[in-house]
Amino acid sequence: MSVNQQTHTGPPYGQPQPGYQGYQQPAYGGQPLPGVPHSQYGVYNGPMPGYQQPVPPQGSVRAPSTSGTSLSSGHLGYSPFGQGDVQNGIPASTAPMQRPPASQPFLPGSAPVPVSQTSMLQQYGPPPASVQQLSNHMAGMTIGSTSTSAPPPAGLGYGPPTSVPPVSGSFSATGSGLYTPYTASQGPLPPSVSQGLPLAQPPFSGIGPSSYPPTTGAPRPPTMPGPPLPVQTAAGPPTSQPNHVSSPPPPPSTLSGPYQGPPMSGLRGPPPPTHPPQPGYQMQQNGSFEQVRGPQTNYGGAYPGTPNYGSQPGPPPPPKRLDPDSIPSPQLNELPPQQKPRHRIDPDAIPSPIQVIEDDRSNRGSEPFVTGVRGQVPPLVTTNFLVKDQGNASPRYIRCTSYNIPCTSDMAKQSQVPLAAVIKPLATLPPDETLPYLVDHGESGPVRCNRCKAYMCPFMQFIEGGRRFQCCFCSCVTEVPPHYFQHLDHTGKRVDFYDRPELSLGSYEFLATVDYCKNNKFPSPPAFIFMIDVSYNAVKSGLVRLICEELKSLLDYLPREGNMEESAIRVGFVTYNKVLHFYNVKSSLAQPQMMVVSDVADMFVPLLDGFLVNVNESRTVIISLLDQIPEMFADTRETETVFGPVIQAGLEALKAAECAGKLFIFHTSLPIAEAPGKLKNRDDKKLINTDKEKTLFQPQTSFYNNLAKDCVAQGCCVDLFLFPNQYLDVATLGIVTYQTGGSIYKYAYFQLETDQDRFLNDLRRDVQKEVGFDAVMRVRTSTGIRATDFFGAFFMSNTTDVEMAGLDCDKTITVEFKHDDKLSEDSGALLQCALLYTSCAGQRRLRIHNLSLNCCTQLADLYRNCETDTLINYLAKYAYRGVLNSPVKTVRDALINQCAQILACYRKNCASPSSAGQLILPECMKLLPVYLNCVLKSDVLQPGLEVTTDDRAYIRQLVTSMDVAETNVFFYPRLLPVTKADVDSDSLPAAIRNSEERLSKGDIYLLENGLNIFVWVGVNVQQGLIQNLFGVSSFSQISSTLNTLPVLENPFSKKVRSIIDMLQVQRSRYMKLIIVKQEDKLEMLFKQFLVEDKSLTGGASYVDFLCHMHKEIRQLLS
C-alpha cells in the first residue's frame, strides 16, 4: 500500500459540496415557496403561505387548525376561512367510513376477506344487560379535572437549539420483530459467516414495489354485498348511557381502613371477599370488569363461558357477582387481626400479565385482523395474528394508546389518558402480509388537498360527480386533476376504488416527483462509510481484525432494491486514532492508497475519486485493504482517539459525493485527544438521587448537537458500535446517532471469544436492514386534534416535521396528540402519517399510513378501547425524556400520579359503585400497575447495583425508539420453563410470571428481555438434564462463563437451543446469553429481571406497588 502522508492545513481544493447552501426550496411540497426561516424541510407538505388559491370550501368548513401544524408556527396561510360555521370533520352523511366492511377492497394476492367480519359487526349490537348497570356519574366528577400533573414539560436536553421545547431529543434503538409466528420458519441465526447472514433475505428483496394494479387479467374478488358498517353507532354503546347517574361511592368499609406503614408496604386490606378465593380470582380475571366490556370491538371470548362472545350479542354476565371487581385477599379472613401481615394479597389473585397474554392469544390469534373498521383495538403485540389492510394502517405500522378519543379536551384531561400513536413507518411485515403498493402518478405526483396538503386516502370524499373531493382532514374542497378524474357509482364511491391503493388501503407508497427532492434533483444512491478505530485497545482485543474479516463478506449483503442484482450503495473506508486515514480503493488501482489527515481541527476529505466505490468493481482493492488494515496497525501504541472529526469526515465525504448515507463507526474509548468534540471523564455516580442526576443524561458539550444538525441536513445517518472498557460518555457520543435516526450498540469489556457472535450478528443485521434516507415525516390529523409532541431518534427544526437522516425498519416515532377543538362521534378522528424518504437504490418515495379512530363522549368508551402496552411504551418514553430535565424522583412521582389519576377517573366515572376498599381496574388497563412498576424499577429511573452511567444513557436512548413489542418484553421479560418444553413440538413452553416464587429448583428457565437471555439452572435439576444441556455431569461443573450452549445431539439440547434461536430471531438485536446457576453470584443480576419481586435496590414488588397505587387512587377519590 502506498501511503501518502499529508498534513494539510485545509481543504486541498474547493469542495464541490452541494450541501444545503444552494438548497432553496422548491423542495418538498411541489411548489415554489417563499423561504422558510428555519428549515430546509419547512416546505415539505407544509400548510404554507404558498398554497395556491385554496378552493373555497363547499358548505360549512372548519378552519384547518389541525393537520399537525402548530398554530404558533406562523405558517398558516389559510386563515381566510375563519372559523365560521363550524363543523367537525366530515359531515356524518358523507362519512367515508361507510365502506362496507365485508366488501373486500382489492387485495391482490389475498383471498376475499372471510365473512368473519360479521363477528365484528355484531359487537355493535345490543350490549349485555348488565352493561346498563354501569354507573356513570360524570356529573359528580371532580378528580380528573385537575389539569395535567404529568412530569414537567421535559424539553430537550440536547434537542435542536432553537426548536420547540416539547420536542424530544432524539435517541436511537431498533425495533423488534413482532412476528413471532413467522420467525420459527426463518430458522435460527447461523453462526458462521458463510451461511451466517441469516437476515440475508435482503431487506428489500421482498419489499420492492409490487406492481399495482396487477395484471389486468387478474380476477377481481367479487364484491360482497355486505351491509354498510354501522360505524356511527359504535360510539354509542349503551354503557355510556348518560342518564344513569349513580350515587356516590359508598363510604369505605370499616375493614379496609387507612393504610398503615410506609407507603409502599401495602394496604391493611381490602374487605374480605364474600366469595371463595378461587372463584373470586376467576371472576377477577375474566369477568370482573365485564360491565365495561360489553360492546368492545373484537374482544371476543372475554368471558370464560362465552367463547363466542363477539359473534353474538353477549349473554348477560353471570348474575352472581359479589364484589368481583375487588382483589380478594382471602387470607385476611383467616388470620387474627394482630397477625395480619401488612399485605396478604394472594399473588394469584392480582392481574397476571401471563394470563392476559394467553387470553388474547386464544381469543384473537386465530382470525386475521381486518382493518376496515374504525377504532378497532388490535390484538396485543404478544399475539400472533395476520393483518388484512382494508383501509386503515396495520398495527404493525401504528399503534395507539386509545382507539376511542374523548371528544373534548376537558374529558381527555379528566381521564389523564395520554393520546399517542407509536408509529413504525418502515416496519417489516411477515411474508404472508402484503407490502405497501407503490403508486406512480407520473409527473403530476400524488394528488393532495389544496390546503392542508394531505395525501389522497380512503377517507377523502368525492363530490360533484367526482370532479372535486373534500378533504377528510381540513374539509377543504379540491378539484380533481383531469388525469385523476373518475366517475362515481350510486353510492358515491369512485368506480376505480378497488384499483387504487390510495383509495382503498390504509398504507401505500407514492413515487415522488422531482419536486420532492433536494435541489430539484433526483437523489444519488446512498453510500455506506465504515470508520474503524485502530487505537491500541481496538487492535489488541482483536476487534480490528474481526471487523475487517467480517466486512469482506458482509459487503455482498448490502441492501438491494426489489430484485436488483447488486446493491446501488457505494462504500468507503476510514480508520482513525488521533488522526484519520482515508483509503483510495478505486478499481483501477493495484493496491489501495492511504491518505492521512492529521489536522483534525478542520476536517476535510483528501480524496474524492476512489473513496466511495461500487463493491463489485473495486472488490480486489477492497479485499486487499481489509487484509492490510489489521497488519498496518498491529504494533500501534496509540491509545488516544478523536471522535467528532470522524463524523465530520464522513459527513464531508457524503457532501462531496452529493448523496445521503450511513456511517458505521466502531469506537472504543472516550475521545480525549485534542480535537473538536474532545471530551473529559465526568462520570460521577454520587450524583444519583440528587438534583444533578440529570446531568448524567445530558451531553457535556453542544458540539455534537450542532454536528447532528449538519448531518441531518445532508442525510448522513450515524450508527455507532461501542466497545468500552470504561466510561466513554454514551450520553454525549450518542447525540449524533440519536438525532440522525441511527442505532447504538454497546459491548462493554468486549472479548473476542464471548462477544464476537453477538457483535457480528448485530452488525450483519444493521448493515442489511431496510433503511430510508434523508427522511421527513409529518403526521396530519383531522380537525380537533393535532400532533403536539414527538419521541424518537430524529431531529426537528420546526414543530411539525420529524427529520431523520436515516430511518430503518426497527425505529418508531411516538407522537402525542392534544385537542385543539371538539371532536365529534360521527366523524371520528383521522391520522395520516406521510414519510418522504430515499430508498436504498436512490428512489424518492412517500409512504403513507392512515388510521381512523373513534371519538366518545363517555369516559367508559375511552377506557374500553385503550391499549396498555402502548400506553406503557409512551409513558416510559415520556419519563425517560423527563430525566434530562428533572430529578428522577420527580419523574417517578409524576408517573405514579398520572396513572393513579387515570385509574381514579375510571373508578369514579365508569365502575359500578362499590366499597372504597376495593381496587377496581379497567379491563384494558388491569396490567397498568404491574407494567408501570416495571418502568419505575428500570435502570434509568432506579439504577440497579452494577449499572453504569453509560448503561443508563444507553438504555434511555434505546427505549426512546422502541416499538411496543420491544418495550413490552423489555419491561416485563419473558420467562420460559424449558424443562417443561415439549421436545417434539415447535412451540414455546408457556411463559410464567416473573417472580422467584414461580421458579422451581428442579427446573431450567430462559428469561429474555430483548437485550439478554438468561439460562437459569436450579440446584436440584436432574443430572441427566444437566448432562444433556451442558455436557457436564453435575451442577457444580456448569461453567457460568459460557455464553453459548454446547451443541449436543440430544432432543433436550436441540429443543433449548432452538428456543433460544427463535427468541433471537424475533428481536432486533442479538441478545447476550448468560448462564445463571441458582445461588451463584450472578443470580443477583438475574433477580433484577424478576420484576414482580422486590428489587435489591428498593424497587417495590408487584403486590406492594398495587397496594400503593390503590392508596394513591383512594386519596384522589376522597
Ligand SMILES: [Zn+2]
Ligand atoms: Zn386538507
